[in-house]
Amino acid sequence: AQTVTQSQPEMSVQEAETVTLSCTYDTSESNYYLFWYKQPPSRQMILVIRQEAYKQQNATENRFSVNFQKAAKSFSLKISDSQLGDTAMYFCAFMKPYPPTGANSKLTFGKGITLSVRP
C-alpha cells in the first residue's frame, strides 16, 4: 500500500517571498502520478500541479513548481512570489498508473499542510 507523508502541519510566509512545502511517499510501483491540491478556506479543493513519475523534468505551472526526486521519493511544492490568495491547506496525493481496473484510479492523500501568507 502507498503512504504519503506531509510532516509539517503549518507554515507561514511573507507575501512576495518563496515557500517550499514538503511531501514524501512510499511505494513499490515504478510508474505513478503525484499531485498537489489546494483547499482555500471554505472553498473547493482544486488541482495545483501534477507530475508523472516517468518524466524526469519537474512540472511547472506559473508560480508553482515541484522538485521531484524519485530515488528519494520526495515531491515538494515551491510557491514563488507568494500571494494572499495562496493561503490554503495544501495536500500532496499519490495515484497508481492506469491498468485495466478502475480500482487504481483512487488517490492516497497526505494529512495536509496549512499555509498562511502574511501581508
Add this chain to the structure above:
Amino acid sequence: DVKVTQSSRYLVKRTGEKVFLECVQDMDHENMFWYRQDPGLGLRLIYFSYDVKMKEKGDIPEGYSVSREKKERFSLILESASTNQTSMYLCASGPFDRGFNQPQHFGDGTRLSIL
C-alpha cells in the same frame, strides 16, 4: 468546466438516523469517490465507483454504504448515524482515461454534524 455538486453544504442529523449525501457530476465521468476530511487526518477514502452499479471499498468503509444507479450520481449512505461520523464529506469525480489517469474534480463538501 467540470461541475461536481453536493446536495448540501451543511447538514445536522441525530444519532441513529439514516443519512443520505448526494453527489452529481456533469462531465460523464466514469469514476466517482467519497472522502471524509478530518483535522490532522487529511482525506480518507470511504468508497468509490468506476461504473454504474459498481462500487469498491476505500480505506474506511465501516458504517457507510453507497449507491450508483446512474452514471452522474453517487450517493453516500450512513445507515445509522453516530457522533463519530461528524465530519466534512467530499465527493469527487474523474474520467477513466486509458493510458493516463486524470486528476479528480471535487465538490464543495458537506459539513455533517451528528448530534
